[in-house]
Amino acid sequence: MATLIPASSENSQNGQQDAAFSIEEFLWSEQEKDLLRLSTAGSVDDGKSTLIGRLLYDSRNVYEDHVRAVTRTTGGSAQASIDFAQLTDGLRAEREQGITIDVAYRYFSTERRKFIIADTPGHEQYTRNMATGASTADVAIILLDASKGILTQSRRHVYITSLLGIRHLVAAINKMDLVDFSPEVFARIEEQFTALVAQLGDANVKVIPMSALAGDNVVERSTRMPWYSGPTLLEHLESVPARHQLDGTSFRLPVQRVIRPGQDFAQQNFRGFAGQIAAGTVHVGDRVVALPSGRQTLVASISTFDGDLEQASSPQSIAITLEDEFDISRGDFLASADDPPQSSNALEASLVWFDGKPLDSRRNYLLKHAAQTVGARVLAVHHRVNVQTLAEEQADRLAMNEIGRVAIETLRPVFFDPYLKNRTTGSFILIDADTNATAAAGMIRGASAVERRGAWSELEETAFGHKPAVLLAGTALASSLEEALLGEGCAVVRTRSRDPKLWRALESVGVIALVEMPEEEPAAGARLAHFSAGTDREPELLLSRSFEDAEPAASAAEVLEALRRKGVLAEKGNG
């Protein structure tokens, strides 16, 4: 069953259009557009593919060759029918063949806006995909079949959108033609749906009766439901505020990278802290705090390729220079001094578990939050949420596609805002340190009161008079460093292996692994990769001297000094 359109209509209209088209006007109107991200959810056969196909087709975002590919001419008649579902349903074939079912992203635009749709399959086991699609969405469209009403699955869909913090929900009550466009049926579903959403949070809801197949209230207003006076789906999507317009918290910048151009440049002393602003606005002259050091200073400049800015806001990618020279590296935060993010080693969070291997509270994971990755373990599973009934059930682990509330402990403090206040500073992923799989996604609720478990392992607590560490150094420095560390009584293992698994293994037994890297610049000093303490893959430079400074090669003594500052070696006593 598909809509009929006259095949001959393909030839009409367009000469006119070409003549009237003005590129100047077009480019001008393009620049006014903003970007809205959508996610979709629905049970199989509710009509999601048909709806998306309609949305793209009726808003003239489909290429002709695509349309022709899914158009059937029936008999010898001049009538051709478009299978709207086929227009976008890249997932269908896969579903039938039983292979990966995944989030697919589609793009369309209208005169007002650009849209990105994260199209997620609605089947039972795909909580993971829905969460993925919802994580970046401003608006979620939830499909309901008017002839079926609200199903258990609809509850799950609403629950996941509320968990992922989507502020705007649209319930598309589809297939109204099957219930004779009945206002009573619509009113009943609308009431139930609104109540369900209210039960789970305070998202804004718009409920729209439609027939995706015939195009009623998708882009064009329905003539068959005169009793409905609200907007069509597209009208509504064109007017919903985008998320970035709503970011209310104070300034936060997770530092991704320190930019130091070096000698060739006019800005010889330039040290730019580069990142994408996660929240708020920053101005030149603002007082900011650097975390974890807690030291405060003023913003000296906001630098971009297109020139310095007086102010910048989320989600711009910029680089900031500061009035004072602080030791700031990747993973640190710059934030409003008046209203900094919270800081804690123990977090309360909702987790969506993805991995085939269930959550195991005895294992260590890596937690990636903004630009930092830290070691983490789960202290307690408070409950698991039954996504069918939304009941909280007792559990001590989470399996694939399960959702629960947990307390998590991290090796270093995490600087966060509650997820519902800010998605970027409130979200994290857990990575399985053995397989590198993304094991779970987490939404931070707040700091946790659950008691920490104490030492991560005996080894971590300087069992050999030092903490385990992985040091990367050039050949010459590695030699002198090995001597110096042995002289300090450290357990040192020197290797040329580039395999991080080996490094991690050495570290986990408590020794200092010294990795010889022949190509390492002598001036660069040694770099410290502290795995169990969960650093990123970019090892931390131990001496703040860089290649460009062209100072003499770093000495072993300097590196030992730095290791003491970092707490890898114990501070020298005074006696």
Add this chain to the structure above:
Amino acid sequence: MASTIAIPESTTQAPQRLSHLRLLEAESIHIFREVAAEFQRPVMLYSIGKDSSVMLRLAQKAFYPGPIPFPLLHVDTGYKFKEMLAFRDSYTRELGVDLRVWRNEEALAAGANPVKLGTQRCCGLLKTTALLDALKAHGFDAAFGGARRDEEKSRAKERIFSFRDRAGQWDPKNQRPELWNIYNGRIGPSESIRVFPLSNWTELDVWHYIHLEQIPIVPLYLAKERRMLVRGDSLIPVEQSFVKSLPGEEQWVRSRLRSLGCSPCTGAIRSDADTVPKIIAELVTFRSSERANRVIDHDQDGSMEIKKREGYF
């Protein structure tokens, strides 16, 4: 050498800000910085085309005022248009970026060409094999590519960080879920990722950005009178063509290329679009046109052209 670089002419005042493009730009810069921070040896695959030009500009922005902290890799099949290579050399020199070029010399010496091998095997050897060899030889662990999700249905599901196993293969079952803007860049030895910073850009976004930012592009994109072999609907650039022309088939045609591939396998289109805004106009009117016959082939790799072309060999 500046003459090989076409500075797009704008017919409108280029506005300072453009919200959705600035959002995409900020997202792409964030991706570049994550990769540069988390990987030991990243590289940018540079194809000389418009998407590469945009990637290059975004990389400049990401690390400004510092230099781009990774090299560019061009996999040269040996059949690129002369104008492309001239553009590549002059533009990368002007920007001072570290360009590496890799060719599958062995296959070329053995006479690999699309007529002899068929386009699929030819591409396999000169593009795919060459790329994998280059990545391996240099030990690159992350490679930026300019692919966009809007290019075709199968790309729509591609991750921004696309995981590759030790053999450089893509396993659709083994891709990591990607939430928010948090990317899991952890890999084991000899594993790598492809990174697609332009994932969320559409073709129109790319052209619009080129226009706004005045980004240089290869002049082949812009219409002018060119020597073409005209056969049926197809325009075949005469340069390095393997097609024998029949009398009268070679003509001057006002035309341009929509995508830049290898000269024997890339078709041109008749066009008057000699500025970027005119290209955008062409794109937009074709798109909203309901005339079935004047559809632009939406395939960036030019595989449609290739398919069409195979009949001529």
